[in-house]
Amino acid sequence: MFHLLFICLCQLIPPVEQWSRNYEFSTPQSGQETAPDSGLYKPFNVFVMIAIDNNQREGLRLDGNPLDNPDWTLIQGTQSSFNA
Numbered sequence: 863m864f865h866l867l868f869i870c871l872c873q874l875i876p877p878v879e880q881w882s883r884n885y886e887f888s889t890p891q892s893g894q895e896t897a898p899d900s901g902l903y904k905p906f907n908v909f910v911m912i913a914i915d916n917n918q919r920e921g922l923r924l925d926g927n928p929l930d931n932p933d934w935t936l937i938q939g940t941q942s943s944f945n946a
Contacts, residue, residue, distance in 0.1 A: 878915075878942075887908075887910060889906065889908050890906055892905075893905040893906045894906065909946065910946075911944060911945070911946040912932075912944060912945045912946075913937065913942055913943070913944045914942060914943060914944075914945075915941055915942050916934075916936075916941050916942060916943055917941070919932075919934060919943065929945075932945045933945060
């Protein structure tokens, strides 16, 4: 019998006044073991949700590179967007 492990690392969006210019994300080096004591690992899927001022989107970088055509959704009543 396989036991699946689901981990959700969730964080609320801080107020705009607390937004930072730089964030660092740490991820596990290996994934979930496919079978007990098999030594085989299935990689984790890592997802990040980003909220950003609309006028700053072009400057957003991941590992120093611009994002590849992100699909932004406007946050109603603000000058910001999010992408998940």
